[in-house]
Amino acid sequence: MFLKEYFKxxxxxxxxxxxxxxxxxxYFTHTKEIITQQYPETKPVLADRFRGEVIMPHNETNEHRCTGCTxxxxxxxxxxxxxxxxNEINAEGKKKKAIDTFVYRLELCTMCNLCVQACPSDAIIMSNAFEHSVYDRRLLTKVLNKPGSKIMEGVE
Amino acid sequence: MLEELGTNDQGDMIINVGPQHPSTHGVLHLVITLHGETVKKVEPHLGYIHRSIEKMSESLSYRQFSYVTSRMDYLSSHINNHACALAVEKGLQLEIPGRAQYIRVILDELTRIASHQLWWGALAMDLGAFTPFFYSFREREMINEVMEETCGARLTMNYIVPGGVMFDLHPDFQKKVKIFLAEFKSKIHEYNELVTGNIIFQNRTKGVGYISKENAISYGMTGPSGRGSGFKCDVRKLHPYELYDQLKFEEITEEGGDAFARYMVRIREMEQSMNIIEQLIDNIPEGDFQAKTKAVLKLPKGDFYSRVETARGELGVYIVSEGGTTPYRIKYRSPGFSNLSALNDLAVGGKLGDLMATMGTLDLVIPDIDR
Structure with missing residues (x-):
């Protein structure tokens, strides 16, 4: 009886x-079904909505849409x-508020997308870039508006 | 000298497991009193990943505070955000569009499957089988791709917001979810072949980490861990939210009360989640994905409570409002904390090696315990 159980x-x-x-x-013999991506050699294809960092798009004439409404x-x-x-003085001689610097601190950002949702003039969007490593922490503090840029015509 | 430090006056050995131990999946610190190899006492020490999320939320507005909950139980971040959104909507007395409800429930169940898949791979790895980890991540990757397309993130989504969801569904969403369902249905038998039927796995989990139904209730164990002891605690059945009262699905319970019963609950729950998604995926109504809300949300004076079933158990969100734009106090009832409290009861009398199976089948996520 014991032996029977044992062999069972x-x-x-x-x-x-x-x-x-x-x-x-x-799976050892069917290597085509393996889906591993060799990352640094082949870059991943990311979805359009993928949230990597906040950027401010500029057009060809170096204009953005940010009004500085905070x-x-x-x-x-x-x-x-x-x-x-x-405060900028426009062509008609009136004072107008404009952004000087748009400081974005990437090291604090959690990519929650709330700023993009809040923006009334679609000035900022999320980009796909995800390789953010740098050698110096200070490089993560970015100014999003390009030097010499100004606000687009017709954006209030 | 070392012997004196590591022993107590009865000659029992005291050892630390963690806070950096591979089988605790995070910074859980257990002080274990051992008599020979038998566990006499398990004492969890918490606080290594405390970020004071509840206090932090007091200075965040009602739109901002829910993104932090993605970082509590990061494997069911959708469902955490859902709980926060439900509590705020209760305060605002908002009607959620039908489309948003469908999207929320489908994504909740996808999250649940992804969470159980990861748990399955990690449990097998704790018990010494390395391969299942890769099999589980293969299928989980498909869910992650769906999430990435629709929500824009893979783990910390912040997609469910008060009033609905943040974006509309991606055009490929239905197609991709259907591909995943077909694929996973044909692959789930591999899970059973690899691990469930394996004699080593069965010997290591059957009869290990037993807890009776009465004790499970008194410790407040919820989710699959509680249901493994026969405690019917599924919030989706008991207090249905969103569409769950219209859906046909089974509440999975097992009577065993041991590690294997908790394992089987999760395996069978994945099939139920697929069943729920199948009922919804073809009938997503057209319409708005977000209700109209004001730019700044203000909750009336009072307290609001919402409860959801996450992949680990019941998550409660309790908001006390004084009528302002920020909550006066927020309290999270997290499932991991209550489940961990039963660990001493589960492990005492067992061997040290069995503790890994016990802990693995409780499915602890440490940031959820500590917050």
Whole structure:
């Protein structure tokens, strides 16, 4: 009786192990079904909505859409965005508020997309870039508006 | 000298597991009293990943505070955001468009499957089988791709916002989810072949980490861990939210109360989640994906509670509002914390090696315990 049980257990053990090994063997011999991506050699294809970092798009004539209303600064939960404004005098001689620097601190950003949702003039968007490593922490503090850029015509 | 430090007056050995131990999946620190190899006492020490999320939320607005909950139980971040959104909507008395409800439920169930898949691979790895980890990540990758396309992130989504969801569905969403369902249905038998039927796995989990139904209830164990002891605690059935009262699905319970029963609950739950998605995926109604809300949300004075079923159990969000734009106090009832409290009861009397199986089948996520 004891021997019978013993051999039954041995049989069960070997058969259950072979069931698992058969599956492993299947993928060992079917290398085409392996889906591993060799990352630095082949770059991943990311979805359009993938949130990598905040950028401010500029057009060909170096114009952006940011009015400096600080809605994104208020919407940000981490204090990632800081907008410094200045007063500009336009062609008609009137004073107008415009952005001086749009400071974006990537090291604080959690890519929650709340700033992009809050923006009333679609001035900022999320880009796909995800390789953010740098050698110096200070390089992560970015100014999003390009030097010499100004606000697009017709954006209030 | 070392012997004196590591022993108590009865000659029992005291050892530390963690805070940096591969089988605790995070910074869980357990102080274990051992008599020979038998566990006499397990004492969890917490606080290594405390970020004071509850206090932090008091200075964040009602739109901002839910993104932090993605970082609590990061494997069911969608469902955490869902709980926060439900609590805020309760306060605002918002009606959610039908399309948003469908999207929310489908994504919740996808998250649940992804979470159980990762748990399955990690549990097998804890018990010494390395290969299943890769098999589980292969299928989980398909869900992650769906999430990436629709939500814009793979782990910390912040996609479910008060009033609905952040974006509309990606045009490929339905097609990709259907491909995933077909693929995973044909692959789930591999899970059973590799691990469930394996004699080593069965010997290491059957009869290990037993807890009775009464004890499970008194410790407040919820989710698959509680249901493994026969405790019917599925919030989706008991307090249905969104569409769950219209859906046909089974509440999975097992009577065993041991590690293997908790394992089987999760394996069978993945099939139920697929069943739920199949009922919804073809009938997503057209319409808005977000209700009209004000730019600044203000909750009336009072307290609001919402509960959801995450992949680990019942998550409660309790908001006390004084009528302003930020909550006065927020309290999260996290499933991981209650499940961990039962660990001493589960592990005492067992061997040290069995502790890994016990802990693995509780499916602990440490940032959820500590917050």
């Amino acid at each position: 257990t041995v049989y069960q053990t070997i058969s259950s192990l072979l069931t698992g090994m058969r599956l492993t063997g299947y 809605a994104c600064e208020l919407a940000c939960p981490n204090g990632t965005i800081k907008i410094v404004t200045k």
